[in-house]
Structures are given as C-alpha cells and as structure tokens.
Amino acid sequence: MSTFQELGVIPEIQQAIVELGFEQPMPVQTEVIPQLLANTRDIIALAQTGTGKTAAFGIPIIQKINIKQLSPQTLILCPTRELCLQIAGDLTDYSTYVDDIKILPVYGGSSIESQIRTLKRGVHIIVATPGRLIDLIKRKTVSLADVHTVVLDEADEMLNMGFSENIDEILSYLPEERSMLLFSATMPKEIEKITRKYMKNPMEITIGRKNEGAQNVRHLYFMVHAKDKYLALKRIVDYYPNIYGIIFCRTRKETQEIADKLLQDGYDADSLHGDLSQAQRDLVMAKFRNHNLQLLVATDVAARGLDVDDVTHILNYGLPDDFEVYTHRSGRTGRAGKTGTSISIIHTKEKGKIAQIEKLINKQFEKREIPKGDVICEKQLFNFVDKIEKVKVNEAEIALLLPSIFRKLEWLEKEDIIKRIVSLEFNRLIEYYQQAEEIEEPQEYLSRRGRDESRTKRGERQENGSRKAEKGYARLFINVGKMDNVNPATLMGFINDNVKGKVPIGRIDLLKSFSFFEVPEEVANKVVNSFRGMYIEDRKLIVQWAQEAEKSGNWKAKPEFAGKKQKNKKRY
Ligand code: AMP
Secondary structure (H helix, E strand, O other), rough: OOOOOOOOOHHHHHHHHHHOOOOOOOOHHHHHHHHHOOOOOOOOEOOOOOOOOHHHHHHHHHHHOOOOOOOOOOOEEEHHHHHHHHHHHHHHHHHOOOOOOOEEEEOOOOOHHHHHHHHHHOOOEEOOOOOHHHHHHHHHOOOOOOOEEEEOOOHHHHHHOOHHHHHHHHHHOOOOOOOOEEEEEOOOOHHHHHHHHHOOEEEEEEEEOOOOOOOOOOEEEEEEOHHHHHHHHHHHHHHOOOOOOEEEEEEHHHHHHHHHHHHOOOOOOEEEOOOOOOHHHHHHHHHHHHOOOOOOOHHHHHHOOOOOOOOOOEEEEEOOHHHHHHHHHHHHOOOOOOEEEEEEEHHHHHHHHHHHHHHHHHOOOOOEEEOHHHHHHHHHHHHHHHHHHHOOOHHHOOOOOOOHHHHHHHHOOHHHHHHHHHHHHHHHHHHEEEHHOOOOOOOOOOOOOOOHHHHOOOOOOOOOOOOOOOOOEEEEEEEOOHHHHEEEEEEHHHHHHHHOOOOOOEEEEEEOOEEEEEEEEHHHHHHHHHHHOOOEEEEEEOOOHHHHHHHHOOOOOHHHHHHHHHOOOOOO
C-alpha cells in the first residue's frame, strides 16, 4: 500500500492530513490523486460518500493551485448547500499549511452580496451549487475563463435534483482545455450522457462495485400490515438500545407525523424536511451531528446535505419508488470502515420491490420477525446492566454525598438494590410490552407456506389450465398457484407491482401449483421480461408464454387437452 508521500502529496498537505488522522490513503485516493496531479486524463469515479472521495479530489486540487494567480482555477459543483459547506471546510482543513489559498463556498439561501464581495477580492477555488453559480455568472461577477479543473461531486444527486440544464450551461462557460472529474454513487443513463458529451477518453474508477451498496451494510426487512408500521418501528428502535439512526419517510407530512409520535412516546427524535426553515434544519442537523439527537426522521431531499460517519442504522419507513434512492439511504451507514444496518419496514405489497433492490445492490436482504416484547425488554435490560458495569465513576464528585446515601440504603441487601435500580429504569417499558399485543405477521404475499405438504410430483399434477386466450390477449404461465396463497387480487397486485406501467389483466386461472393469466399481446413480452431473474424467497419465479411453459415441461396439458391441441393447431 502506498503512502501520501508516494502518491506525490506535498509535505504541507501531508502535515495537515496527518493532523486530521489520515494515516494511509484510502483506495479512491490512491487511484485519483496521482492521476489528477499528473493532469493526464478525465476521471469518472463511482464512489459513495464515506469512501474518502473529498480528499481524493481535494488534495491534488489544492496542490495544483497557482497561489500567485488570484482567479478561480478550480470549480467544484455539488448538489446541496450542506455538501458545499462541507467540501469547502474539508479543503480548508487540507490546506492549513498552504499559505494564502482562497476557497469560496457559493450556495443559495445566503447573502449573494457577501459572496460577490469575496469574489471581487479574488479566489482560487469555488465550491458551488449550480443554481447560485448561474446567478453569479449572469451578474458577471465571476469568470470561469481560468478554470483548469472542474469536479462534479454527487453527480447523480445533482441530476435527481433537476440541475441538468444548469450543469450544461456552466460547463459551456469553461475553457476547452480543462480536466474534469465526475463522482457519483450510481451510474444512471443521464450520467453516461454527460460523460460522453463533456469528457475526453475518461478513466473509469469503481470503488466498490458498480451500482452496489456499501459492502459493510447489512440489509434487513420486516413485513407488517400497513396499520402496524409505526408500532413495528417502535419495537425495532427499542430492540437496538444504542441506535443512532436516520428514519426515512416518503413525504414531509409523514416525516413530521412520525417524529411527533416518537417524541410523544418518549423517544429522542426530531424531524428534518423541506417545510422547516433553513435555520431550523441547520439546528436539527447540528444536533444530530453532535449526537445530541438519537433518531432523525427525514425526507430524502432534506437529508441530502447531511454527512455523518457513524450512523448505526438506516430505517426505511416504507421503500422508495426509485430504487437508487435506497442506495443513497443505505449508503449513509457503514461508512469510514464501520458496519451498519439498513432496515426496511414494508407491507406485503412491497415484497416485490425487495427482489428488485437486491438485484440493484447485488446483495440479499435478510427477513426478520418483529421482536417480541420479552426479547426487547431483555435486550434493553442487558444494555442497561452493561452500562452500569462500564460507567466511569467520578469518585471525587460524589465522595461527599456517598456516606449519607450508603446510610440511607443500609437496610437493603445488594440484590434488592439491583432490583430497585432495574425497576426504576424498566417498569414502564416492561408494563408497556406486557400490555401490548404482539404484532401479527401478515400472511406473506405469494407465501410458500404449505407448499411442501401439498406439492405433487412433476407429471402427476392434477390440474390443467388448457384454454385458449381471449382475442388480442396472450396467455402467460406463472409458477405460483393456490398453494402459495395466491388469489386473483394478489396476483394482479404482484404483476402490477413488478411491471412498469399499468398492465390490463384479463382472465386468470389459478391452479394448485401454477397459474395462467392473460395480458394484451403487445405487452406480453414486457411482462415476461419483467420477471426474469426474480426470486420469491428461495424459488426462481418463472413467467413464460403458456406454449413455452408446456414445451419446457413446466406445465403439461392433460392428454385429452393435448389431443385437442393436435386438432386445433391454433391452440397454444
Ligand atoms: P468522504 O467520502 O469524503 O465523505 O470521506 C469520508 C470520511 O473519511 C471523512 O470523515 C474523512 O475525513 C475521512 N477520511 C478521508 N480520507 C481518509 C484517510 N486517508 N484516512 C482516514 N480517514 C479519511
């Protein structure tokens, strides 16, 4: 493994980063720093936050600045004000021992006049959100003519936030000859378009595998009825007494409601969403960052700028529609070499999404049962006892009070004292869980329950689904049936959950171990393809044209039907 010195980092920066605790370069730094210092090629880096990417581009950028030339030489574009401030702060840290370097964060929501004044005095590096930078360019208060390096950080987020046109415009003001670096956690098509349009023969670096969530994140899911979601959330939070987590909700309203309920129920929680003022959001984020808040309930958009390394759990209060959002959420834990857990509380209809996310992140989810009351109490108790064992006793502070305390408790045995301490802390929790009804697990959508008992051997199947499809419709086979607890409604829901766009479904024939359903001919292949590679629990899902199912032996028509088939060639 190389050192920062071997990568070509100058002693002034080495000194600053050693003081920050950087002992060895992280993989993205080993790859990017020498390339950027040598100015050889444009770079696309697929790297999540937490991989050390800011230093990967920040260190060489600082080193390449010509201090004597007081004009913007590097431009860093990023999606949010918080990230903007953080990057500028990190760059300032790396350049502690580089004299006179001027770094300016430029972002919306703060005084443009003061940014203009600083620009007039001259800066070397601009870290900007796209909207505000365009504003400044239009006012002719900033010139990008001397920029030799441009970085797009969290490029996928910038596109998600609708900055695509702004980025196009900004890039058009830059000189032809400049290096470009693009950092993105995912590589959607739109990013590929940008790289094709603006980058020359770029080098592609992948830290972790493409479109894969962080390696050290476990993905769990709990399935509940929609009505039990909040109760399940409470139980999960109770089950992890030392949780320091972010709960993601889908809407601002839901975010506020969940935060309010948690607060009311005695949890250390607060909300972060777009209906709050910037000052309120800053306050909540600071509280969370400083660990003065255990649970942050947030929308995806509001949490974008939040950068915290030691989040232990991400809780998905329902799954996002856009699965890449899941990658971003879960990437907020398991950072800087730590392990993390991403937990999803879902209802039955979301089960199909799990399989799709698994494909995207290339990792399996583990299904868990909602913890029972007694298990939660035991976990909390032992955590408390553990704390008693480990607490640092400040002898000097309590010395004066101890004699009278000992005297007061003299009449109690050690066991009694322990019982009382524990009761004091836990009576409420124990009572709550004694009275609370256990959360019933929904019968799983397309569950395999009972499958083994009733399974018939291939070729001995009793049922037969031979019939001709309605005109204009195609008849499709699916290898789930009544013994999987499928009914027409669940089957329709399942198909529509997994196929993009609304699919009109015609006749459905449910048989014991497989079924047939009809869809318009023109969408039949789309439906078949949507289920390709999908698994329900351990079983591969098969959806094919009925004719193919018969050919491949997945289903056999009964002889009398097979006979008819001979006569009527059009059938299947
Ligand atoms: P980033 O991906 O830039 O958000 O960085 C994630 C975290 O890793 C930040 O807290 C950095 O300060 C820290 N970090 C970056 N590079 C190193 C390094 N070489 N050694 C230790 N920590 C680092």
